[in-house]
Amino acid sequence: MNHIAHAEIDRTPPKHDAAWTIGIAARPSQDAPVAGAREAHFAARETLCEEGARADHIVIIAQGAVMLSKLLPDGRRQIIELLGAGDVFGLSNTALYDTTAESLTPVRAFQYERRVYENSPELQRTVSQKMTSQLCAMHDHAMLLGRKTAAERVASFLMGLIPNRGGHGCNGPDAKADTRHVAIPMTRQEIADYLGLTLETVSRAFSQLKKDGILQAPRHDEIVVTNVCRLCHLTGTL
């Protein structure tokens, strides 16, 4: 098996504008690829690289969403990071990938061989900036996993999906309607594995938010947040 598999482009037309985005990365990255890039396309739900495999490429996502996960020997899974356009993965200080990467949506990405990366200051500079962001995001996520309640975790997760919010801040300049449509290209199990909960707990939290009139769910992979402010207060982050 090749670690970075080549795949057909999934040409299924997206049903909603926001369908293939995660969080802040609402739009395809503008960044032109640095020299040495190989463009690759993946369908949704492909494994782009596997924990423990030889880490010979780094990948910059141009479009789409990717999740990084790790497994414990007994099968417990933690989804470590959700990545969107502009984000990087495949970096490792060892010879092996430390996480598995799977596409949540169709993905367009640029791959670079590790040697290319190590010899391109320009690429390193780009990657370095992204890593800084991702490190900060991991800091926030550590807070979520270590100290937030189930309800706060789910609220934080949903806030993170609302574009132009960065997950926080209640009254942005675009708070006009106080209503947001969000596509969630993840199963309840995946959300649970991301938030350190069980799928039942996630489901119950969603139900509670519906009952409280904070969101509606026309489909289970799509929600409408009808009260962003209330939701934001539930994150525990203020």
Next chain:
Amino acid sequence: MNHIAHAEIDRTPPKHDAAWTIGIAARPSQDAPVAGAREAHFAARETLCEEGARADHIVIIAQGAVMLSKLLPDGRRQIIELLGAGDVFGLSNTALYDTTAESLTPVRAFQYERRVYENSPELQRTVSQKMTSQLCAMHDHAMLLGRKTAAERVASFLMGLIPNRGGHGCNGPDAKADTRHVAIPMTRQEIADYLGLTLETVSRAFSQLKKDGILQAPRHDEIVVTNVCRLCHLTGTL
């Protein structure tokens, strides 16, 4: 208050060789400072920078241990990362520090103004490598926080403190005596805040490990692991 306070060097002689180290970073970093460095010294338990303050410096630790933490508005704290010699902090994608940094031991460090950092490819290269390691460490910690039991968290924490183990791998080349002395320059509350537990739970886990004959505790800030293999198996990581 200046965000990176200057401080007297704490000249208290360390009681044990390993007393001022965290995990892998058992020795002072060999790296010579890059141009533009300002050397700084801190005593134990100083605040080196504060969450929310203007992020005008990045810091590379030459010697000693530092913890990064975040607070929720209601006072819940999560200790995000433990840093040792060679590690970097103060990077942020915003204008503000996203975490508070406090010294756990006396610390010697090199500070760089943000402008210096942004104009030094050499420094960026150094920092970039370190960030890769720290990102991987955060991945492991996310797994710990999201999916491990209390006992596994404490075992993982202790394994991470044993030098030349990197936290994992049971039979390294140096497993001669299968016994390790570890200094823990943290209170139970701090360990709890790092592991996403309460101090009582941490205390109980330590007591259990003592009862099981896996470790001894001559002092509460110092332990002797008498069975590294057993401890390693308890981490859940294999």
Next chain:
DNA sequence: AGATCGGATTGATCCTGATCAAACCTACGC
């Protein structure tokens, strides 16, 4: 030595979220 103070340990009880167990949708295939 005795008093004091911060941190650690231990015990009893409570509660959040996990686990076990049915239904219940929704999309697909025949």
Next chain:
DNA sequence: GCGTAGGTTTGATCAGGATCAATCCGATCT
């Protein structure tokens, strides 16, 4: 249409860790 299969929701019960509450221990000070 009916049947099947994933994934989801909901309910009942359980348990791991949190919380509340005493001690306990070891430093430091007088």
